Amino acid sequence: MVDRRHFIKKSAGSLAALGGLALLQRSGLTVATGAEEATLMDALPGKEALIKKTFRPPNYETPINYFDAPFTPNNRFFVRYHHAVIPDVNINEWRLRIGGDAIHTPMELNLEQLRKDFKQVEIAALCLCSGNRRGLFQPHVPGVQWGSGAMGNALWRGVRLKDVLARAGIDKSALEVSLAGADSGVLPTTPNFVKSLPLTKALDENTLIAFEMNGEPLPHWNGFPARLVIPGWTATYWIKHLNALNVISKPFDGFWMKSAYRIPKDRFPSGQFSSQETETAMPITEMVVNSLITNLEDGQTLSNSKSIEIKGVAWDSGNGIARVEISTDGGSNWQQATLKQDYGRFSWRQWQLDFEPKHPGAYRIMARATSHSGESQGLEPIPNPSGYHHNAVQNITIQLV
Numbered sequence: 001m002v003d004r005r006h007f008i009k010k011s012a013g014s015l016a017a018l019g020g021l022a023l024l025q026r027s028g029l030t031v032a033t034g035a036e037e038a039t040l041m042d043a044l045p046g047k048e049a050l051i052k053k054t055f056r057p058p059n060y061e062t063p064i065n066y067f068d069a070p071f072t073p074n075n076r077f078f079v080r081y082h083h084a085v086i087p088d089v090n091i092n093e094w095r096l097r098i099g100g101d102a103i104h105t106p107m108e109l110n111l112e113q114l115r116k117d118f119k120q121v122e123i124a125a126l127c128l129c130s131g132n133r134r135g136l137f138q139p140h141v142p143g144v145q146w147g148s149g150a151m152g153n154a155l156w157r158g159v160r161l162k163d164v165l166a167r168a169g170i171d172k173s174a175l176e177v178s179l180a181g182a183d184s185g186v187l188p189t190t191p192n193f194v195k196s197l198p199l200t201k202a203l204d205e206n207t208l209i210a211f212e213m214n215g216e217p218l219p220h221w222n223g224f225p226a227r228l229v230i231p232g233w234t235a236t237y238w239i240k241h242l243n244a245l246n247v248i249s250k251p252f253d254g255f256w257m258k259s260a261y262r263i264p265k266d267r268f269p270s271g272q273f274s275s276q277e278t279e280t281a282m283p284i285t286e287m288v289v290n291s292l293i294t295n296l297e298d299g300q301t302l303s304n305s306k307s308i309e310i311k312g313v314a315w316d317s318g319n320g321i322a323r324v325e326i327s328t329d330g331g332s333n334w335q336q337a338t339l340k341q342d343y344g345r346f347s348w349r350q351w352q353l354d355f356e357p358k359h360p361g362a363y364r365i366m367a368r369a370t371s372h373s374g375e376s377q378g379l380e381p382i383p384n385p386s387g388y389h390h391n392a393v394q395n396i397t398i399q400l401v
């Protein structure tokens, strides 16, 4: 049974929010007056209440105040699925099948073999949905209307994909590795969520088949018993409930590569995927530099505030964060925040700044991260049809009374 714990943060603006309100009113909850937007909190089994975007398939984002910790707890980690049929994997029956026309010896591994036969490694990495913050794009872009919580930072333990593929033997004709999970659509015509990686990324020493997250077995909703972890790349490639890997000599032509998760070419500073590129478009690959203020909200009123701590997180595709600058006057002056502990170049980096306001009033707070490659955030997101890579500098107003 799903434990339903609804509450309202603010009240309604958009039509979708109104739908949420109608639901709440039917379930007998009263709506706070004078507020602006409905937020529906709901707990999936084994999870704390998260912000529900859709129930079938389950799409739940993490409230940003939970990003206070260096690693996002498993029971607070966001959940994203494209399909509604998500099997409860029976570990005794689960096998990872390795095949494809460019593999020498097709094979099957059970979880025990995967854990015991290969060297285990652990890596801190941010799992970020390509469409995180899509809901902030103006004009509106279709798709799940994510806020800022379709991401989480975790310690992933597993084995290197390259070690597993080496055991099966890779032919020199190999071009891509396709990745499939156990979930499927309600209708047999729905294309399964299968992705592919260029061989070089599949063989990168940081690309893992992970079976643990923050020291525990992967939660069901985050891919039990094993998922791909592709540090630096958006989470669309981080296939959950992984059950098939195929090393192939031709570009994989499934729907989720050819038609979805694509961006206009040359518009972002992100990496290449030449076997999947056309003249005008390419698959989304690396994350872009970004940051988030995690302890203040737009419109928030703070009283008796002589010193205000501003804190948050910043990340990029793996060059590492060089600096985070904060403005408290709408962008006229910028101050460097203190970067906290470095957990590795694929982890997000926490940062902090103490702000001492001289007088009460409204303050416009902005945060801007710069990576070691020199990339920085712009004031506006880069437009693209599917609303990916939203990394505009945040701009929130707080009231000090």
Ligand SMILES: Nc1nc2c(c(=O)[nH]1)N[C@H]1C(S)=C(S)[C@@H](COP(=O)(O)O)O[C@H]1N2
Binding pocket: 077, 078, 079, 080, 081, 082, 083, 127, 128, 129, 130, 180, 181, 182, 183, 193, 221, 222, 223, 235, 236, 237, 238, 239, 240, 241
């Ligand atoms: N099997 C499977 N894996 C998947 C998906 C999916 O729909 N099915 N969605 C991907 C996308 S788009 C994202 S953002 C991440 C989300 O990971 P999480 O649910 O563990 O937070 O899973 C990825 N792996």
Ligand SMILES: [Mo]
Binding pocket: 080, 128, 129, 130, 131, 235, 236
């Ligand atoms: Mo995603």
